[in-house]
Amino acid sequence: MIRFNNSKTSKNKKLLIIISDLIRKIFGGDRVKRLSLVMIKISKDIYKKDKKKMNILDFGCGSMEISKKLEKLSCVKKIVGVDTFSGKFKTKKMRYIKYDDFFKKNKKNFDLIIAVDVLHHIGVDKSHKTLKKLSKYSNNIIIKDHFEYGYFSRQLLRFVDFYANYAYDVNIPKKYFNDVSWKKTIKKSNLKEIKLIKSFQQHDGLFNFILDKKHHFVSHLKK
Numbered sequence: 001m002i003r004f005n006n007s008k009t010s011k012n013k014k015l016l017i018i019i020s021d022l023i024r025k026i027f028g029g030d031r032v033k034r035l036s037l038v039m040i041k042i043s044k045d046i047y048k049k050d051k052k053k054m055n056i057l058d059f060g061c062g063s064m065e066i067s068k069k070l071e072k073l074s075c076v077k078k079i080v081g082v083d084t085f086s087g088k089f090k091t092k093k094m095r096y097i098k099y100d101d102f103f104k105k106n107k108k109n110f111d112l113i114i115a116v117d118v119l120h121h122i123g124v125d126k127s128h129k130t131l132k133k134l135s136k137y138s139n140n141i142i143i144k145d146h147f148e149y150g151y152f153s154r155q156l157l158r159f160v161d162f163y164a165n166y167a168y169d170v171n172i173p174k175k176y177f178n179d180v181s182w183k184k185t186i187k188k189s190n191l192k193e194i195k196l197i198k199s200f201q202q203h204d205g206l207f208n209f210i211l212d213k214k215h216h217f218v219s220h221l222k223k
């Protein structure tokens with residue numbers, strides 16, 4: 001997940017990124033493939049219902065890898081990516097806006113908001129605040145995040161998060177959602193969960209063996 005503006009990334013970190021991307025390719029760690037497929041399916045379902053070309057917000061977008069797949073859909077009009085780092089990125093359909101600027105200036109509504117593997121970095125106990133903010137801009141919010149199942153699975157998730165994010169200065173959480181804290185988060189956000197994919201297979205091969213599908217969930221929230 002290289003940032004758009006990676007000129008400040010040190011040579012060592014760039015090398016680590018290249019090595020870990022290679023390891024991912026060999027051992028089934030490509031997360032974008034299955035994640036973009038599920039986001040494409042949900043986008044198409046919303047389009048079928050609303051029959052209107054879609055504006056999408058990719059919150060905590062990173063390098064917008066999932067949006068790059070979504071932009072290929074003819075039913076997608078524009079995609080705005082929001083994250084915390086400074087960066088310039090624009091294509092015909094996509095553009096990047098820094099977090100502070102977005103919340104200060106944005107007046108647009110979106111047909112869909114996606115936040116993929118973002119909320120646990122914000123914090124399990126603070127996520128409802130972000131969801132409340134986001135719900136002002138859309139009636140469809142799709143969250144992909146992790147479920148932990150006790151001490152061992154928490155440490156496993158922390159290790160995998162460290163592996164995936166150490167080169168990008170993204171903080172590693174102390175805990176992840178579980179069934180109870182996720183339900184509480186939804187309630188505190190004043191949202192309703194209309195669909196939960198509780199076991200979502202994100203990886204293949206060795207990566208799927210190490211962190212199996214019960215650790216990943218996809219949730220469709222509405223006002």
Ligand SMILES: C[S@@+](CC[C@H](N)C(=O)[O-])C[C@H]1O[C@@H](n2cnc3c(N)ncnc32)[C@H](O)[C@@H]1O
Nearest residue numbers: 059060061062065083084116117118121122170
């Ligand atoms: C694991 S990456 C996921 C990136 C992208 N969504 C994807 O799936 O490829 C987590 C992202 O969340 C972003 N993030 C962390 N805290 C955030 C916050 N408070 N607001 C917005 N984005 C945040 C990080 O900068 C990082 O790009």
